[in-house]
Amino acid sequence: MTNDLSLIHIENLKIGLEDGTELVKGIDFSMGRERVALVGESGSGKSLTARSLMGLLPDSLSVQADHFELLGEAVLPYNQRQWNQLRGKQVAMVLQDPKYALNPTQNIGRQVAEPLVLHQSLSKKVRIEKVEHMLDAVGLPNPAQLRKMYPHQLSGGMGQRVMLAMALINDPQFLIADEPTSALDHAVRDQVLELISSLVEERNMGLLLISHDLQQVADYCERVLVMYQGQLIDLLAASELSNASHPYTKTLWSCRPNIEKRGESLPILDRKQIASLTEGVAR
């Protein structure tokens, strides 16, 4: 993969409430056609950052940045119509829980075809072909039959694959996956991550994978961004994680229980120490 850092370029991004409380406190990052994990606890601002990249923040939040470029365009002043042209075509997103993110009243075929209807003019026959091909590509059996099924007839893992099919059907340049596996069973998580990662690599796209489980995403990404309370506190290559120097990254990396750690207590966050460290970073 090329590493020209051209897909996203953000400098000093701030997201705040109307009363002036800052939720994301000035972060910088750039990425190209690569797989990047954005990791942090709940409330660290990782989902807000991702949503700002899709123009999906509610109006009550204000977004400011010195630079905010997506695919080389300054998108911050975009209106809804311009965002609509971008979303689902150039940039796509996969959400956490397929149970809530899929429309329960429409069949799978119709939902997967929706991005095609919105962004391309194709005949119905070609659309159906494309949908079936896409469902096949995400590893779902029997696409022709599945197309006519409804979300409640699918398991969580299948639902997540359908969402991935919807996101990728227009061949976007960039995919944001917001905790795509948190609602899934343990056994299915790795399969879904493996699928996302291999499809992204195949299509030479950029991937921003959001998660709170550092160990799990590390295998599927090249770089890792660590957020804590609205700040980007660490940025390192995934291969360097085992000798990370920042205490927060270290704890996140080692807090996952396993059989070797039986009998010892798991490392937990020393929030005071981290607070004193992040004060130095804040501007």
Added chain:
Amino acid sequence: MNLIELNDVSISHVQGSERNTVVHNVNLTVKAGECFGLVGPSGCGKSTLLWVLAGLNPHWSGSINMLGQPLSAGKVFTGDLRRRVQMVFQDPYASLHPKHRLRRALSEPLRLLGYQDIDDRLSEGFKQVGLAENMIDRYPHQLSGGQRQRVAIIRALLLEPKLLLLDEPTSALDMSVQAEILNLLNDLKAKRDLTMVMVSHDPDVVDYMCDHAVTMKAGRIDQEKFYS
């Protein structure tokens, strides 16, 4: 001593006139002081089994002996058993009353059982799980997920149970918060004479926590494992 003995237990869910058997012919023993794990994919019947142990589903057959007391199918728990078996649920967002302050939610069972020193017990409980005592007059929505799960654990422990049932206690939580809760459970187990039955779909959590575990598959026990 065996705290729980299940012999040839089958469990059904009853909906209207239909009866759907989801757990088939399970034999299990859990020793006192043990952390017992139930692992398996979603839909394998592990939570169903736990609900029977909590007395929340009377539709079972076979024989169950709990805390030295035989249970009879179709009946709810009676007497001491109701206090000695307590449960912590999966979702800390749903298991606390949203319109009651913590003090009210937590003191209700104590009042009912006629305890006098309720406030002392509550503050003792808060200390044990590592929460600040001034949180007691907050509402559940003013706490984070990890704090809420701690409150759910206090609630279960206030009645001094012998058996603590945990239904995926950490799967709704962040990885770093999960570590805090698991440490807390290990501490409590060491300090009190507590037996735990823990349901999880994460084999790593069970490997880390449990002394004895079974893997369930399609309503039956697939593998049994002892950790030494």
